[in-house]
Amino acid sequence: MTPVVADVFRHVQGQDAALGLLAAALEAGRVPHAYIFSGPAGVGKKTAARALAAALLCAAPRGPAAPCGECPACRKVDAGAHPDLLWVDYVYQAALLKEEPEKQRSLKIDTVRRAEASLRLKPLEGRVKMAVITPADALVEAAAHALLKLVEEPPPGTHLVLITEEVGALLPTLRSRCQRVRFSPLSVxxxxxxxxxxxxxxxxxxxxxxxxxxxxxxxxxxxxxxxxxxxxxxxxxxxxxxxxxxxxxxxxxxxxxxxxxxxxxxxxxxxxxxxxxxxxxxxxxxxxxxxxxxxxxxxxxxxxxxxxxxxxxxxxxxxxxxx
Ligand SMILES: [Zn+2]
Known part of the structure; x- marks a missing residue:
């Protein structure tokens, strides 16, 4: 079988600095509990978040930064179906509100609260839980403050990744408590x-x-x-x-x-x-x-x-x- 997640890593190519930071944290066993992935649209931020999730959730990793890409956990991460990886985005919010994803214009406080409630439960299949909040610059102010509390006192074994094209639009306090990983435009x-x-x-x-x-x-x-x-x-x-x-x-x-x-x-x-x-x-x-x-x-x-x-x-x- 094709190693799916190895493919995922390959598709993040052209972001050596960003991936280097993530790999070093994984190798050292010291992955910060909150990251901000910033950079323009379409340069691999979500793909990198998925790769990080695979590294954290893989059942048979070949190394701390090398998910196998073949185990059920890796496959579920890649298929958007792992119960311990939460994508907190417009699709997630639309499902909560029983609305269309296209109608969502901002991420609301109830959405963050629902995500927090699931993060406070024990992991279902993996060792950790991870939530990807995207676009993080669309959090309304109350939602950003709720997220800030979560970043300040995360449940044990929780990883948060905030994805944004406009890091300047995030609360300064939120920015200062997350490790920033910069993604640049890709080379030709x-x-x-x-x-x-x-x-x-x-x-x-x-x-x-x-x-x-x-x-x-x-x-x-x-x-x-x-x-x-x-x-x-x-x-x-x-x-x-x-x-x-x-x-x-x-x-x-x-x-x-x-x-x-x-x-x-x-x-x-x-x-x-x-x-x-x-x-x-x-x-x-x-x-x-x-x-x-x-x-x-x-x-x-x-x-x-x-x-x-x-x-x-x-x-x-x-x-x-x-x-
Ligand atoms: Zn695996």
């Missing part, structure tokens, strides 16, 4: 490696142009590529088999989270229609919904889509359809 070389999955020879003109225009951000580079490669798909009119054929493209690491979400939303709509028509098991629908939820909870994009496609192909085989 690092961006190219990430988007080609290390196959530099596979970089075409579109990719080279996107990388040059991306200002060091994977997000921007993917958006530029998305446009350049004509990946704007006819989501409304596509049949499920067309969608699934398109989804095979997610083996390609250049495709980003927004495209993956559009894809899964399309598959979800088709599956709903099939279930209503009685031509598909409700189990398929449940799996699609679960994948979409995981993706919105920061699961690794390619892994999530590939797992779902595998399930749908198996289900089609069982029904005796040609896939």
């Amino acid at each position: 070389d690092a961006l190219t490696r990430i988007l080609t999955g290390d196959r530099l020879d596979a970089a075409g003109d579109d990719l080279a142009r996107a990388v040059r225009g991306a200002e060091g951000s994977v997000l921007k580079a993917r958006a530029l590529l998305d446009a350049a490669e004509g990946l704007r798909f006819d989501w409304e009119g596509a049949s499920l088999s067309e969608l699934l054929a398109w989804g095979e493209g997610f083996q390609n690491p250049r495709l980003g989270r927004p495209a993956a979400e559009r894809f899964l939303e399309g598959v979800l709509a088709q599956c709903q229609a099939d279930v209503r028509a009685g031509t598909r098991d409700a189990e398929d629908l449940r799996r699609v919904f679960e994948s979409l939820t995981r993706l919105r909870r920061n699961a690794a994009v390619s892994l999530t889509v590939q797992h779902l496609l595998l399930h749908l192909r198996r289900a089609a085989k069982k029904r005796g359809e040609a896939s």
Whole structure:
């Protein structure tokens, strides 16, 4: 099997200074209980948080800073499904409020309180608990003060990572109590490696142009590529088999989270229609919904889509359809 989390570490490449700090803390067994990961969008802050979580939660690490990438804990971290890793973000808050994630504009005090309540429970599977608060600059003032209390008196075995593009927008007291890890814009070389999955020879003109225009951000580079490669798909009119054929493209690491979400939303709509028509098991629908939820909870994009496609192909085989 591919070591998934080793992949995660690889995808944070181009951030040697930041990763060096994290690795040194892990090696020394002295991981601060609160970090701030700061830097522009799309340069690996969340990926690094996921890698840190894997290092802290892995059941069979090859070293203090080397999660195995294969054990159930590593896989759950990568799939956004580890019970001891809490992503305190708009998706989390929307679920608490029973609202749409898109409608969330700030992180509220009740959200921080709910997160704190779960952090005060014992870890369910790992040795520690970790919460990633993102975007931390969206905390309303009361929420920031509640978080400050948590940072000052964390429950034992708790790790907090605050992610922000605007560190200046955080409470000064919060800033001073967390260790800051700076993420910088990625170099052209690092961006190219990430988007080609290390196959530099596979970089075409579109990719080279996107990388040059991306200002060091994977997000921007993917958006530029998305446009350049004509990946704007006819989501409304596509049949499920067309969608699934398109989804095979997610083996390609250049495709980003927004495209993956559009894809899964399309598959979800088709599956709903099939279930209503009685031509598909409700189990398929449940799996699609679960994948979409995981993706919105920061699961690794390619892994999530590939797992779902595998399930749908198996289900089609069982029904005796040609896939
Ligand atoms: Zn592991």
